[in-house]
Amino acid sequence: MSIAAKMKTAYEYDPVHLIGVVESVGDEAGYRVRCDGYEWHCKRAASCLLAPEVGDTVLVSGPDHQRVYLLAVIEQANPAASLLQVPGQLRVSAGKVDIESQGGIAMQSGQALTLESVQLNIQSDKGMCVVNEMEYLGKKVTSTVGFFHFIGNVYESIVERLSQMSRSSFRVTEGVEQVRAGMIDFEAEKTARVHSKYTVVTAEDLIKVDGKQIHMG
Numbered sequence: 001m002s003i004a005a006k007m008k009t010a011y012e013y014d015p016v017h018l019i020g021v022v023e024s025v026g027d028e029a030g031y032r033v034r035c036d037g038y039e040w041h042c043k044r045a046a047s048c049l050l051a052p053e054v055g056d057t058v059l060v061s062g063p064d065h066q067r068v069y070l071l072a073v074i075e076q077a078n079p080a081a082s083l084l085q086v087p088g089q090l091r092v093s094a095g096k097v098d099i100e101s102q103g104g105i106a107m108q109s110g111q112a113l114t115l116e117s118v119q120l121n122i123q124s125d126k127g128m129c130v131v132n133e134m135e136y137l138g139k140k141v142t143s144t145v146g147f148f149h150f151i152g153n154v155y156e157s158i159v160e161r162l163s164q165m166s167r168s169s170f171r172v173t174e175g176v177e178q179v180r181a182g183m184i185d186f187e188a189e190k191t192a193r194v195h196s197k198y199t200v201v202t203a204e205d206l207i208k209v210d211g212k213q214i215h216m217g
Helices: 003-009
Strands: 015-027 030-035 038-044 057-062 067-075
Touching: 015 038, 015 067, 030 057, 038 057
Parallel strands: 038 067
Antiparallel strands: 015 030, 015 057, 030 038, 057 067
16 A cells, blocks of 8 residues: 555544633533634643633643543633642642742641641741640650640649749649648748648657747647
């Protein structure tokens, strides 16, 4: 068979390359695009990450009339709202990624949100964190704040060693306060005062009261 005969028997393509306006958005990424008075039913190409909306001016292209794809959004009907949409998982790989917004940034996940890095830096003038249940695991926490206010129903702390230093301390307990220790040592530079309606001091072996002056009664 000659080369000319082979060229005649080869499949003849009727390529499509048009610009139109999206008239409707269907299921399974199906779009109806009007180009020069004719409607094209096409699917969005995988490379078109910007989801087309009704009224957007788009580029329609394909090898023939049966295989036509929406390649790109050329002009949006509403430039104030844009949606980047992919059917499956999305992974962005780059040397450095910067996300900037003049307004706000919202991140929402239906299952889990994971942040993993060598170093995490968060800076904000004002912040709010609402978590129903939270668990923290770490080796060291260093906090420097001007004012700390804590309100809770139950506070439990289990540590091997507890050290507290303050210029002044004030504590009010409406109910019962109990201390259980192997040894208790109270020392005051000036005055130590214990006052109550009823005071009971007991010891199994020895009670010692020592001072230059002892006043009883």
